[in-house]
Amino acid sequence: MSLPRVVALSLLAMVATLLILSERGLPRRAAPPTASLPTARPQAPPVAPRDAEETPELFPAGEGRDEAFYYCTACHGSQLVRAQGMTREQWDASLTWMNTRHGMAVPDAETRRLLLDYLTAAFPPGAAPRGWQNPFAGR
Amino acid sequence: MAGKRERSLNELYLDDPERADAVVFGRRAAPGRRGFLKGAGLAALSAAVGGPIAFADRLPSGLLPVALAQGTPPGGPKILSFEGKEGVLVSLGDRPLVAETPEHQLDDDTTPNAKFFIRNNGIQPQVPADPEGWTLTVDGEVNTPLGLSLGDIKKRFPTVDLTMVLECGGNGRSQFNPPARGNQWTNGGTGCARWTGVRLRDLLQAAGVKPSASHTGHYGADQHLSGEAGKVVLSRGMPLAKAMEEHSLVAWAMNGVPLPAVHGFPVRLVVPGWPGSLSNKWLTRIWVRDKPHDGPGMGGTSYSVPIKPMVPGGKVDEKNSRDLQSMPVRAIITSPANGTELGAGARTLALRGKAWAGDFTVARVDVSIDYGATWLPSTLGQPRNRYDWQKWQANVTLPSEGYYEVWARATDGQGRMQPHVAGNWNPQGYGANAMHRVAVLVSA
Numbered sequence: 001m002s003l004p005r006v007v008a009l010s011l012l013a014m015v016a017t018l019l020i021l022s023e024r025g026l027p028r029r030a031a032p033p034t035a036s037l038p039t040a041r042p043q044a045p046p047v048a049p050r051d052a053e054e055t056p057e058l059f060p061a062g063e064g065r066d067e068a069f070y071y072c073t074a075c076h077g078s079q080l081v082r083a084q085g086m087t088r089e090q091w092d093a094s095l096t097w098m099n100t101r102h103g104m105a106v107p108d109a110e111t112r113r114l115l116l117d118y119l120t121a122a123f124p125p126g127a128a129p130r131g132w133q134n135p136f137a138g139r
Numbered sequence: 140m141a142g143k144r145e146r147s148l149n150e151l152y153l154d155d156p157e158r159a160d161a162v163v164f165g166r167r168a169a170p171g172r173r174g175f176l177k178g179a180g181l182a183a184l185s186a187a188v189g190g191p192i193a194f195a196d197r198l199p200s201g202l203l204p205v206a207l208a209q210g211t212p213p214g215g216p217k218i219l220s221f222e223g224k225e226g227v228l229v230s231l232g233d234r235p236l237v238a239e240t241p242e243h244q245l246d247d248d249t250t251p252n253a254k255f256f257i258r259n260n261g262i263q264p265q266v267p268a269d270p271e272g273w274t275l276t277v278d279g280e281v282n283t284p285l286g287l288s289l290g291d292i293k294k295r296f297p298t299v300d301l302t303m304v305l306e307c308g309g310n311g312r313s314q315f316n317p318p319a320r321g322n323q324w325t326n327g328g329t330g331c332a333r334w335t336g337v338r339l340r341d342l343l344q345a346a347g348v349k350p351s352a353s354h355t356g357h358y359g360a361d362q363h364l365s366g367e368a369g370k371v372v373l374s375r376g377m378p379l380a381k382a383m384e385e386h387s388l389v390a391w392a393m394n395g396v397p398l399p400a401v402h403g404f405p406v407r408l409v410v411p412g413w414p415g416s417l418s419n420k421w422l423t424r425i426w427v428r429d430k431p432h433d434g435p436g437m438g439g440t441s442y443s444v445p446i447k448p449m450v451p452g453g454k455v456d457e458k459n460s461r462d463l464q465s466m467p468v469r470a471i472i473t474s475p476a477n478g479t480e481l482g483a484g485a486r487t488l489a490l491r492g493k494a495w496a497g498d499f500t501v502a503r504v505d506v507s508i509d510y511g512a513t514w515l516p517s518t519l520g521q522p523r524n525r526y527d528w529q530k531w532q533a534n535v536t537l538p539s540e541g542y543y544e545v546w547a548r549a550t551d552g553q554g555r556m557q558p559h560v561a562g563n564w565n566p567q568g569y570g571a572n573a574m575h576r577v578a579v580l581v582s583a
Contacts, residue, residue: 077234135478
């Protein structure tokens, strides 16, 4: 397969995914802040490094992965999700918290169940390595 | 490979530590023996950490040596790539930008800007073209609402310089089991800088605080991550007494230079001793209230700890919450770094670090190289001013080659010590201050 064809197919797949997701009422990603900066400031970069290249493949495979990815990363980076390891009850409370406190788009009941099933399965307690590093691993 | 192994070990130990001991290392807890390591179990554990384990007879059953206790993310920690930060910070997230300072990078007496942790909650605002014209509003329960430019503030009120710790309210969160929600800080959501500014109380007094005033509410110019225009990112507040403390500052310089953009240029609050979320960056408004502030980040379980202790991971009752005010006592070992290898003949080890205790001073720091069976007092310095951290240092003797863990434990002026494990579990993980441990290996 030629490279342009691969790229075109990938783009088509992405657009299709986005269309499907938008029918579920998915939030759009925040527009990146424009970065027209005055030069004579004490320290230049006021805009956080962006993670626009993030894709759903950063999450473990499973039903609901893409939905979970786009709901969560509409606001924050995927790293925050990947760092969590929580029970179903905690994930349920987290979705409520994001809906009520942080402006997350409220999913319909079916989508919410899908998100909760996925997050519970993909990020259970103990799944995320936390804390500091193993200094002598494999020695 | 290693990551997978550790992860499953962690899970095993989380589920049932004694069973994990038996399964993994063949060590068993027996009444009176407390499952101390011996025989084949010791050999297996030694192999797993890469060397003989000193004081293995005192390593309690079910407690993982630190070399095994923490998983390594694939590829190791993600080092933040950010101009002005020299690649020392560990990234906890890009959006919002959050990065912590590894303990051994907090070895400087005063934390250089290049090593200072970052905790953004929203999207950083544009750097203003005219910083001296940046306006700060003081309104609400005051006689004369103020709209002062930064230039006016600098001219009108006395300038003060204070070296003070700023610490994220969630510092230490990764110590909680089960995991608590949020950024998984180790001990690195902290730094101690020299702040230059004016006292917040001078501004409040200039505005004339009414008798009805009881609390503040703080606002910054950062934008909400959702991109929703005008949506407030985070707006926390405090009792008026904290705002009137002489160390609560409206600051424009950090370590002698204008605030770096990521740290709040041109002006920010510095409210020492309490969760860093009170110290809004890109400060635009102080709203004086006649009741506790109710902005985003106030109420419920946000920045809160349980009033009555709850079952870890259990059902949350939002009414059983109170604001976390003073941060808890904490010591860190800044040298040696976790994972330091010493030459075969090394039998002495110089230790040093920092300690601080929110609103309080640190009364003592003790160190142990035998998992807390015995403790040695350190030499503890004095703070340069209130809310500064205190340096400590100690020398320990290592009786043999092998694997050691150095533990440090601070005690505050009220007699409160750091615990072995994070206690008072809460869903968003505030107040974790378990002792810091570092692993060192003396070569055979």
